[in-house]
Amino acid sequence: MRDQAEITAQPNPPQPRPVGLVNWLGLWTLYKKEVFRFLKVSIQTIAAPVATTLLFMMVFSLAFGAQRGEVHGVPYTAFLLPGLIMMGILNNAFANSSSSLIVAKVQGNTVDFLMPPLSSVELAVAFIGGAVTRGVIVGAVTGLAVIPFVAVPISHIWAIFYFGLGAAIMLSAIGVIAGVWAEKFDHLSVVTNFVIMPLTFLSGTFYSVEVLPEPFLTITHFNPFFYMIDGFRYGFIGVADSQIWIGVLVIGAINGVLLTASYLLLHSGWRLKS
Template sequence: MSKTDLTIPPEPREFGPINLLGLWTLYKKEVRRFMKVITQTVLAPVATTLLFMTVFALAFGERRAGLGGVGFAEFLAPGLMLMGVLNNAFANSSSSLLVSKVQGNTVDFLMPPLSALELAIAFIGGAMTRGLVVALASLAVLVFFVDMRPDHVWAVLYFGLGAAAMLSMIGVIGGLWAEKFDHLAVVTNFFIMPLTFLSGTFYSVSVLPETFRIISLFNPFFYMIDGFRYGFIGHADGSILVGVIVVAVINLGLAAACYILLRAGWRLKS
C-alpha cells in the first residue's frame, strides 16, 4: 500500500431507513444493564411478589372469595404479576436516562447515527424486556402455589405487553424530565404507586361503594390489571372492550410524546 493510499479517508457508512445495528446495540446495552444486577432487578421484585401473596393469602384467603367465584389466591396472583411489570418497566427506562444525564454520558447515544424513533424503540424495548422477565420469573414461582393456566391467552399478551409498553414510555418521559433521583421518587410515590394500589390489584372493585367504584373506572391501571386478570381467570370487573381501547389510546399518545421529546432533545441537549 502506498503512502498516498493511507491518506484516503474511508467511505462513509450508509444506513437504510432504520439503523438496525445501532438500535440493536442500544437495546442490548439496556438489557445487559439490568441483567448485570439481576439480584436487584429481577429476583428482588419476585421476592416482593411472594411476600404480598403470602401476607394477603394468609390474612384473607379463607375469608374472601375472588371475582367469579375463584379463590382469593388465584384472583390475587395475576394482579401481583402485572404490578411487577408496571414497577420494573418504569424503573428501567427512567433510571437509564437519568443516570446517563447525571453521569454526563448522554453523548453515548446522542452522537451515533440514531434517530429519535430508534432511541425510543431501544429504551422502551429494554424496559419492556425487564418488566416481562420479572413477570415470567414471578409466574415460574407462583405456579407452585396457584393455578396459573390462562383462560384467554390473547388478553394475557395484549394487556401484559400493553402495560409494559405504557410504563416504559412513562419512564422515558419521567427520565427526560427528572434532573435528580428525588424527581423520579415523586413520580413513583405520588403517581405509579397510588394508581397501582387503587387499581383493584388486591380487591375486586365490585365490593366498593358506588362512588369509589366509579372513580376506579377513571384509573387506566385498573383496565390493565383487570384485563390481565381476565386472561387468567376468565372474569372481569369492567368492560374488556373499554380496557382494550383505553390501553391502545394511551399508548399511542405516549408513543407520540416520547418521539417528540427525544427528537427535540428535551433536557438532553441543553
C-alpha cells in the first residue's frame, strides 16, 4: 500500500509547452543567438567596420577633400559620409545572415534550428532580424564615431530610417539566400566580390552619378544599390540624384521579393536538410 501511495504522490511528468500560432519563445531565442553571435566578437564585427570607414573617410578627405569642393551644396566629406555608412550597413547585414547559415552547414549544426518547432517564417525573421540588428548597429556606431570630424546635417529623418532599414533588410535577405545556396565559404566570397562590392562602388558611394556620361548614367538607375545610397544621402543633405519616391518604391518592391524568396528557400529545406 505504501508503494502504491508513493507512486500516486509522484508529480506528473512534464508536458510539452503549447506553442500556439507563433512560437514567440523560440523566435526570440534564435534571434538572441544571432545577435549574441556577433556581439561576442564585437571587435571584429563592429569595431573593425567602423575603423575601415574612418580610414576611407581620412584617405578620401586628404586625397580629394580640398580639391573636390562642394557637391550638391555641401562639403565633399559631408556628401561622402552617408555613402560610407551605407556601405558598412550593407556589408555587415549580408555577412551576418550568410555566415550564420554557412557555418551551421559546414559544422553540421543545421539540426539546431531545423528540429525545434520553428516555422519557416520564424526562421526567416530570426536570421534576417539578427543581421539587420548588426547592420544598424554598425551604421549607428559609424555615424557617432565621425561626428567629431565631419559636420553632417540631417534634413529628412524618415529617409535615413527608411533607406537605412530597407538596405539592412535587403542585404540580410540576400545573405539568407546566399547562405542557403552556398556549400562553402568560397561561394560567399564570389557573391561578395562579384555582386555586392561592384554594385556598391558603382552606385554613387563616392561620387554624384550626375557626373557620369551616357550610357553609364542610365545604367546606374538600374542598380538597386544606387537608390539605397541616394535615398539615405537625401536624408542627410536633402538632395537626391533621382526622384526619391522611385527609390521608396524600388526598395519596397525588391525587399518584398527577397523576403518571399528567403521564406520559400527555408521552407523547402534545399541544401539544409540534405
